[in-house]
Amino acid sequence: MSLKNDVLFIGLGNCGCKQAKVFHEMKYKVMFVNGSEQDLKILGDVPNIYRLKNFDGFGGHRERALDCLAENMEFVEALQNIKEKIVFVLHSAAGSTGSGIAPYCEEVLTETVNEEGRSEKIVCPVPTLPSFDEPIGKKKSAYKSMLDIQEMRDILGATFFINNNAAKDYDRINSIFAKVLDCFLTNDSYGKLNNFDESEKVEMLRQSGAAVLGLFRKEHNKTLMLERLTKNGIFAPIEKNMICGDIAIVHSGIDSSDITVDNVITEFGKPFNIFEGYNNGNSTLICVNGLDYPVTHIKQFGELAQQAFNERNRNRRSVEKLSNLDFLEEKASKSTPEKKKSTKLDALRKLMEK
Ligand SMILES: Nc1nc2c(ncn2[C@@H]2O[C@H](COP(=O)(O)OP(=O)(O)OP(=O)(O)O)[C@@H](O)[C@H]2O)c(=O)[nH]1
């Protein structure tokens, strides 16, 4: 069964809205949220646009989010009225509108809890981490954004950390992610042996921690699959501490030798649950959740931003100032013009006074 109707995507800021647009084109329900008129225009004719009035971008100041939401209560109310049980929150970590608003949105969405004290909604953040060659301000913002996510970890569902080091072409990263997540949400293939069903997918999304997904063609070998999942695909490289939640594999066919659960365990560690299913097609779908957040990768943004901060402070201390020079002491009298002799005009004025 497909989860398509139970899912909503919220795109926050420029990056989040562009990512969300790909899901809109795949006929998912989507909300587009941004203050920048120009960014919203790029989206073209799409429904459910929430224009954050009086905030045409946050100009690198994530902390403006609270004031912005206070002035845009219709958007907060719209969040409170969301009916879908699974919500993906898409945003860049490096910008300021999306990364600033995301934690507030996630808190609003997880406000309603059930009898067990768990959030009724499953809220899955999709933060996009900048590439290492982006400016230092972006790294700083990304680090702050990740501190927020870390603090909220227990109330959040599976978190997909997109890694912009994966490709220079952002549209490509956006479309790969949309394709693989769509396959996870809608794949309803069945086999005699076993199936990966809807309730198992929901449980995988509910569990907090990092998650990775991969969709591979038949000709891909297991080494490539595992490398894409763990270090050089569209997700941030995983931690090497073998902390793992569940593993799901939908094999490319009932008699396929594409990859085994043991192969995946070797890279990710022992899972709590294993879900297996079988495709009739040519592709293998793999999902692993409950992973530690990619702290080693994210730490590098903090370290690089800290280095730049130290360097700037050092440079500031060695700034040269202008000093007084002797010529400034030169007597003013020398340059004062001699008193003018009385002119014809003065003589005329004197006559008029008589
Ligand atoms: N993967 C991916 N990353 C993107 C895309 N567009 C922008 N980015 C990333 O997002 C960062 C910029 O963040 P934006 O989304 O433009 O920022 P914002 O949320 O609009 O916030 P402002 O600072 O107020 O403009 C860039 O540095 C990139 O890392 C995209 O389409 N896909």
Ligand SMILES: [Mg+2]
């Ligand atoms: Mg913007």
